[in-house]
Amino acid sequence: MDFNDTPAEAAYRAQVRAWIEEAASDYAEPSGTPFALDDFVARCKAWQLRKFEAGYVGITWPKAIGGQGLTPMHQIIFNQEESRxxxxxxxxxIGLGMCIPTVFTHGAPEIAARYVPKALSGEEVWCQLFSEPVAGSDLAGIRTRAVRDGDEWVIDGQKVWTSFAHRSDFGIVVTRTDFDAPKHKGLSMFIVDMRAPGVEVRPIRQMSGGSDFNEVFFTGVRVADSHRLGEVGEGWKVSLTTLMHERLAVGGKPRHAPGYQALMELAKRVETDSGPAIERADVRQRIADTYIADEGISLTQMRALSALSRGQVPGPEQSISKVVVAKTMQEMTAFAMELAEASGFTVEPGSDLDKLQSSYMWSAGLRIAGGTDEILRNIIAERVLGLPGDLRPDKDTPFSQLKPL
Incomplete structure (x- = not known):
């Protein structure tokens, strides 16, 4: 693995760092008082437009559709500097990381010309409509139906856990267009207007107090066939494009997430009957476990970056990072709450303990987003370790003959 930038990469990093330090100087660390959703949306749109005008969006996308035509390493360098x-x-x-790459990869050129520029500038927001109440990680088990009616399709069904659906202008939705085909072969994907007649979005209140997730109901929603992505019945193939980008996006450690340092600082402050918690062997062992996991995640990410720097495509090893990141965050933050005892539930907004508590509440969702632990462990077993594939008795059975869970 090569941990160093090439001279050209170092020059680009210096350019990006200087621009971000100036352009993002008015964005301070959150104080702990949560922003109102309208304020958050406005801030995101302002920053996206600022990047768009400076030429720091669509960095790896083709110039023909408004991108910069640069390498994945340029995108990674920008992401690293932006994360600071x-x-x-x-x-x-979600929109720029998962939806729009699917749109310009599988949509007609005129569709890409219509939607990509406004997504890049931040004028239009996108969401990904995949999961359903009885089909979460089993994406091929969806039941939302699309029926052709001339040059249009009529969509009926329900999606769930759709991030920012209530603030999105458009979405990509995977539907079942053939119930007599096997589960992976009867799917088709469409672009849907989130304000079209028949689309109902219901925010889901989370225990953290936020409402980022939504239920989305489709009742007789009409979509033009020109807004189909890929061929009819090829929705699974199209979905894999989205999922590849999704797992790359969620594979690393979340931005500004607490690590072993936060746990160490907490252990220094917590007093036990025998003195500071940091002096206890069992506490030190838990901190060491978190440190080892954090370092392993960093090195696995470096492996992927090294592959990209050589022009290679990172392999399924990225699933390892996702499994370890989610598990480590949940275990580390749960231990922090246990260590803090009652004060772990009555924290001062903006404090280090508040960040640990927020990460604890989010960590369970991270073990589902981008593929559950079970799905990713299967990927690791089959594609990394070369173990026999999991039994899939329903693989070739017509979907209409499968019993609902």
């Missing part, structure tokens, strides 16, 4: 700031990015991570 507190500039808001969350509103666009």
């Amino acid at each position: 700031s507190y500039a808001p990015t969350g509103l666009y991570s």
Whole structure:
């Protein structure tokens, strides 16, 4: 593995760092008082437009559709430098990281010309409509139906856990267009207007107090066939493009997430019957476990970066990072709450303990987003370790003959 920038990469990093330090100087570390959603959306849109005007969006995308035509390493360098700031990015991570690459990869040129520029500038926000109440990580088990009616498709069904659906202008939705085909072969994907008649979005209140996730209901929603992505019945193939980008996006440690240092500082402050918690062997062992996991995640990410720097495509090893990141965060923050005892639930907004508590509440969702632990362990077993594939008795059975869970 090569941990060093090439001279050209170092020059680009210096350029990006200087621009971000100036452009993002007015974005300070959050104080702990949560921003109102309208304020958060406005801040994200302002930052996205600022990047767009400076030429720091669509860095790896073709110039023909408004991108910069640079290498994945340029994108990684920008992401690394941007992550050092507190500039808001969350509103666009799904749209630009997952949806729009699917649109310009599988959509007609005129579709890409219509949607990509406005997504890049931040004018339009996108969401990903995949999961359903009875089909989460089993994406091929979806039941949302699309029926052709001339040059249009009529969509009926329900999606769930759709991030920022209530603030999105458009979404990509995977549907079942053939119930008599096997589960992976009867799917088709479409672009859907989130304000079209028949689309109903219901925010889901989370225990953290936020409402980022949503239920989305489709009742007789009409979509033009020109807004189909890929061929009819090839929705699984198209979905893999989205999922590849999703797992790359969520594979690393979340931005500004607490690590072993936060746990160490907490252990120094907590007093036990025998003195500071940091002096206890069992506490030190838990901190050491977190440190080892954090370092392993960093090195696995470096392996992926080294592959990209050589023009290679990172392999399924990225799934390892995702499994370890989610598990480590949940275990580390749960231990922090246990260590803090009652004060772990009554924290001062903006404090280090508040950040640990927030990460604890989010960590369970991280073990689901981008593929559950079970799905990713299968990927690691089959594609990294070369073990026999998991039994899939329903693989060739017509979907209409499968019993709902």
